[in-house]
Amino acid sequence: MEGYPLLEVKELRTRFSSEKGTITAVDGVTFKVDYGETLGVVGESGCGKSVTAESIMRLLNEKSTRYDGEINFKGVNLLSLPEKKMLDIRGNEISMIFQDAMTSLNPVFTIGDQIAESIIVHQNLGKKEAMEKAVEMLRLTGIPSPEKRVHEYPHEISGGMRQRVMIAMALSCQPSLLIADEPTTALDVTIQAQILEVINDLKEELNMGVIMITHDLGVVAEVCTRVAVMYLGQVIEESDVDALFASPRHPYTRGLLKSIPTITGDRSQKLHTIQGVVPALDNVPKGCRFAPRCPYATDKCMTEFPLLETLENGQKIRCWHHQEIMEREAASDVITAAT
Amino acid sequence: MKAYILKRLLSMIPVLLIVAIFVFFLIHMIPGDPAAVMLGPEATPEEVESLKEELGLNLPIYQQFFEWSLHALQGDLGNSLYMNQPVLDAFTSHLGPTLSLALLAQGVSIFLAIPIGVLAARKRGTGIDRTFMIIAMLGMSIPSFLLALLLMLVFGVQLNWLPVAGYTSLSEGLWEHLKYLILPAISLGTIQAAVIARMTRSSMIDILSMNFIKTAKAKGLKQKVVIYKHAFRNALIPILTILGETFGALITGAVVTETVFNLPGIGQLVINAITRRDYAVIQGTILLIAVTYLFLNLIIDLLYGLVDPRVRLNRK
Numbered sequence: 001m002e003g004y005p006l007l008e009v010k011e012l013r014t015r016f017s018s019e020k021g022t023i024t025a026v027d028g029v030t031f032k033v034d035y036g037e038t039l040g041v042v043g044e045s046g047c048g049k050s051v052t053a054e055s056i057m058r059l060l061n062e063k064s065t066r067y068d069g070e071i072n073f074k075g076v077n078l079l080s081l082p083e084k085k086m087l088d089i090r091g092n093e094i095s096m097i098f099q100d101a102m103t104s105l106n107p108v109f110t111i112g113d114q115i116a117e118s119i120i121v122h123q124n125l126g127k128k129e130a131m132e133k134a135v136e137m138l139r140l141t142g143i144p145s146p147e148k149r150v151h152e153y154p155h156e157i158s159g160g161m162r163q164r165v166m167i168a169m170a171l172s173c174q175p176s177l178l179i180a181d182e183p184t185t186a187l188d189v190t191i192q193a194q195i196l197e198v199i200n201d202l203k204e205e206l207n208m209g210v211i212m213i214t215h216d217l218g219v220v221a222e223v224c225t226r227v228a229v230m231y232l233g234q235v236i237e238e239s240d241v242d243a244l245f246a247s248p249r250h251p252y253t254r255g256l257l258k259s260i261p262t263i264t265g266d267r268s269q270k271l272h273t274i275q276g277v278v279p280a281l282d283n284v285p286k287g288c289r290f291a292p293r294c295p296y297a298t299d300k301c302m303t304e305f306p307l308l309e310t311l312e313n314g315q316k317i318r319c320w321h322h323q324e325i326m327e328r329e330a331a332s333d334v335i336t337a338a339t
Numbered sequence: 340m341k342a343y344i345l346k347r348l349l350s351m352i353p354v355l356l357i358v359a360i361f362v363f364f365l366i367h368m369i370p371g372d373p374a375a376v377m378l379g380p381e382a383t384p385e386e387v388e389s390l391k392e393e394l395g396l397n398l399p400i401y402q403q404f405f406e407w408s409l410h411a412l413q414g415d416l417g418n419s420l421y422m423n424q425p426v427l428d429a430f431t432s433h434l435g436p437t438l439s440l441a442l443l444a445q446g447v448s449i450f451l452a453i454p455i456g457v458l459a460a461r462k463r464g465t466g467i468d469r470t471f472m473i474i475a476m477l478g479m480s481i482p483s484f485l486l487a488l489l490l491m492l493v494f495g496v497q498l499n500w501l502p503v504a505g506y507t508s509l510s511e512g513l514w515e516h517l518k519y520l521i522l523p524a525i526s527l528g529t530i531q532a533a534v535i536a537r538m539t540r541s542s543m544i545d546i547l548s549m550n551f552i553k554t555a556k557a558k559g560l561k562q563k564v565v566i567y568k569h570a571f572r573n574a575l576i577p578i579l580t581i582l583g584e585t586f587g588a589l590i591t592g593a594v595v596t597e598t599v600f601n602l603p604g605i606g607q608l609v610i611n612a613i614t615r616r617d618y619a620v621i622q623g624t625i626l627l628i629a630v631t632y633l634f635l636n637l638i639i640d641l642l643y644g645l646v647d648p649r650v651r652l653n654r655k
Contacts, residue, residue, distance in 0.1 A: 059556050091559035098557075103550040108572050108647055118558040153648040169558070 004075030006209040007033040007056070007177055011069035014048075014055045018064065023281045025051040027233035028069070030308070033177065033209040038200075040224035040241065041213045042256070044278055048233040049213045053179045056211075057096055058086055073177070092122040095170035099182035101162035105154035111138075112150025115169045122173045137168035141198050160191035164198065171202055178203070179211045184219060196223050217260055221245060229253050232278065232289040235308060239315035249317045251294045251325060288320065296325055347640070351633045358629040359411065362622045363404050377420070377616045416623035421615050426623030429608060436506050436520075437597070437604035440527070441589035443520050447528025448535055448585065453578075455532075456539025461566065463544055471536070478533030487526040487599045494522060504601040523600040527593060531585045538581045542574040549573070575646050583639035590635070591628045 014026035026048045033039045041049045054060050056071055058078065071078040073094065078086070098104040106114060115137060116130035125133065131150060138146035141164040154162055163183060170178060180199060184192035200223050203210050212224055220227055220241060228238040229250065237250040248254045258272035276293040279285060285292055291301040300320055308318045319325075366373045374390040375382065391397050395406065410417070416426035455475075459468045495503035501522055509516045546552065547570055555569040594606030601607075605624065612620035643650045 054553075057557055059553055087559045087561060089559070090557055096554075096557045098550060098554060100550060104554045106551040106555065106569050106573070107649060109569075110648075117560070121559060155649050166554075169554075 004072070005032050006035050006037075006074065007211075008072040009052075009056070009069070010072065012052065012055060012071060013066075013068040014051050014060070015066040015068075016060075016064055017066070021282065024284075025233055025281060026055060029230070029233070029235050031228050031235060031238060033211060035176065035209055036203070036207045037226065038203065038210040038212055038224045040220040040227040041211060041230060042215065042217065042220055042227060043230035044215060046278055046281070047230040049230050050181055051233075052230070053096065053181050053211065053213055056179060057090055057094060058083075059090075059096075088122070091118045091170075091175075092173045093175055094177045094179065095173070095175040096179045096181065097163070097166045097170050097183045100186050101159060101166045102154065102186070104166060105162060107154055110151055110153055111157070111165050115150070115165065115172055118169060119172050133172065134168070137172045138165070140171075140202065141165075141168045142194070143168075160187055160195065163187060163191075163195050167195070167198055167202070171206070174206055175208060176206075177209045177211070179213070181213045182215070183212075185214070185216070192219075193222075199223070217256065229256070232284055233281065234289060234318065235316070236290065236318045237316065238308075239313075243313065243315055247326075249311075249315060249322045249326065250290075250319050251296055252290050254329075288318075296321055344637070344641075347637050351630075354633060355626075355629060358626060359408060360404070362625045363407055365622060365625075366618050367400070373618065377618065411623075411626065416626065417619035419612075419620045420617050422617075422620075426620050427627075429620060430605070430624055430627050433603055433605050433608040435508060435604075436602045437590060437593065437606065439509070439516065440520055440523055440593060440597070440602060440604060441586060443517070443524035444527035444531065444589050444593075445582070445586050447524050448531035449582070451529065451532040452535035453539055456536040456578075457543055457566065457571065459536070459540040460543030460547060463540075468540075472540070475533040475536045478530055479537075481530060482595075483526055483530055484595050484599050486530065487523065487596055490522045490526050491599075504599075506602050519600075519602070523593075523596050523602060527589060527596050531589065534585060535578065535581055539574065539578055542577045543570060546570045546574045572646065576643060579639060579642055579646065583635060587632050587635050590631055 009029055009031050012026055012029045013024060016023045016025060029048070029052055031039060031041075041052065043049050051060070055067060056073075056078065058067075062083075067079045069079070073089070078089065081089070105111070112131055112134050115134035116127065119125055119130040119133050120127065123130075123133075134150055135146045138149055143149055143161060143164050149157065149161075154165070157165070163186075166183075178199070183199065184195050187195060196219065199210065199212075202208075210223075212219065214220060224241045226239065227241050227244050228235045229244075229252065230236065231252050237244070237248070237253050239249075244253065245257065248257050252274070255272065255274040259274065261271055274293055275295075279289075279292065285302070286305070287303045288294070288297070288301045288306050291297040294301065298321065304320070306318050306320050308316050310316050372387065372391075374387045374394065374396055378386055378390060395403055398406075407417075414427055416430075418425055419429055422429055455471050459471045462468045491503050494500050502519055503522075504519075506519050507515045547566075552565060552570055555565045560569070591605065593604065594610055596602075597604045597606035598610055605628070608620065609624050611617070612624065
């Protein structure tokens with residue numbers, strides 16, 4: 001499938017129907033991931049980042065979920081594939097790691113069995129060879145004495161170890177795309193760094209694309225090449241990781257970045273917060289979705305819906321006033337610097 | 340493992356002691372003179388006196404209990420007044436039909452309940468789910484004797500496919516043995532199935548919402564494998580508890596069904612002993628039933644270890 005980008009999500013809409021009505025959890029999300037690239041997807045809880053990931057894998061309950069748009073993987077629209085074909089893609093071409101490794105591993109099977117299972121399914125290997133491969137995968141993720149570990153159960157190993165097992169499982173069939181849904185959230189900081197390193201090393205070795213879903217901007221700065229910021233089911237800003245940290249355009253992104261505490265900052269000052277709360281998905285604002293919480297919001301923002309605009313440097317932004325805000329902020333920075 | 344089993348066996352002692360005390364004093368809880376009650380209103384005072392002597396009812400109560408327990412420990416639970424045989428022999432000779440019936444009924448209930456429970460969980464909230472759960476609710480509410488009588492009427496009397504009542508032992512041939520047990524097993528099994536199906540459903544619904552199910556799907560496993568391998572093995576743990584309970588109930592509580600189908604099992608033994616006021620038999624069978632229950636619980640607990648490695652013992 002040369003010539004096609006690895007993954008191209010176009011205007012993805014994921015709707016859940018429930019007794020109360022329809023909820024649109026992902027509303028027109030568009031992004032691209034290439035081989036060897038790590039795209040960060042950032043946002044608060046409930047912004048639709050996990051639903052986006054699970055839509056790509058089509059893991060959501062097919063009966064109550066409606067997908068619209070396109071998810072082109074190596075040029076094939078996954079949304080139009082029959083379920084049977086999807087089975088060959090899941091765990092083989094696209095793999096996923098979840099947030100909580102404790103509950104994401106089946107407690108009643110050994111680690112080895114769980115890793116070997118996908119190898120047996122996708123690579124037509126016998127149980128014995130699959131087990132050997134499982135041991136090799138565990139070694140790759142840096143687990144000591146893997147030949148003993150394969151016979152252990154998930155409850156017998158530590159949290160960091162479990163996440164390594166998840167990684168070994170996800171990468172056992174050399175997928176071209178790895179989706180990591182908050183892989184380090186439940187881990188200690190020191191273990192977090194190790195896990196990110198393992199993912200990064202294996203990404204380079206296999207030249208795969210990675211979608212790193214997180215709410216931690218530290219993780220983004222560490223491993224991502226590009227970032228998409230999501231708010232209420234939409235991408236509101238997308239850019240290179242350097243550009244995003246150097247000159248965030250959207251007021252929401254600015255708020256997120258400002259709310260990170262710095263070690264050199266003034267400790268007497270309160271940490272910046274974004275006022276208000278994320279509205280419920282069944283009650284989204286009419287105009288710009290961020291308007292009710294935005295300090296720069298005008299009447300236009302409340303009533304008219306902004307589109308994702310591409311700037312000349314490739315940065316994409318969904319905001320009516322980003323140009324003015326940039327200018328205003330620059331001016332106020334000059335004033336602060338002068339005083 | 341050995342140490343665990345030994346510990347469990349030792350912990351049975353206090354339970355059995357309490358049951359023994361209760362069972363023993365059963366005789367003394369009856370108002371009036373137990374010997375007179377046993378013999379009925381037409382007995383002469385001499386007859387009552389001689390029975391009291393024979394049963395040792397004239398001794399001080401603690402001494403009576405002590406002697407009774409001592410004998411019980413040696414497997415001597417006294418003699419049946421009416422059957423002229425030791426209580427233990429009476430119990431073992433009635434155990435066969437009950438055990439056969441219990442196994443068959445449990446088989447019927449598992450065969451019905453597990454697939455229905457799993458299906459209802461998968462189709463949660465749909466018409467299929469609701470229909471099965473309503474049937475299960477009805478099944479739980481039907482008295483076993485009513486279902487037994489209906490089955491008898493249809494398959495025994497109208498269609499004449501199966502005998503209405505009676506029993507032949509396994510030594511007479513498998514089919515001869517089974518044909519008397521099919522109707523009672525269905526009537527007991529379907530009622531138990533209702534309980535097990537509801538448990539299976541709720542346990543499966545629980546497990547299907549777990550994260551590791553998503554992992555299994557994300558691996559590209561077929562839905563069948565996800566449900567029957569990854570989910571069911573986990574859902575089995577609470578189901579096993581219910582199976583242990585229902586099996587215990589089948590062994591000890593099939594009194595009504597055994598009576599209706601005239602099966603010479605434990606239930607019938609107990610009922611007859613009660614109507615004849617055969618106290619030694621009542622005491623003995625209750626004690627033995629308690630022992631059976633305790634061993635059944637131990638077996639279930641050991642089975643947990645087989646299903647769930649987290650409760651497995653002695654893993655280094």
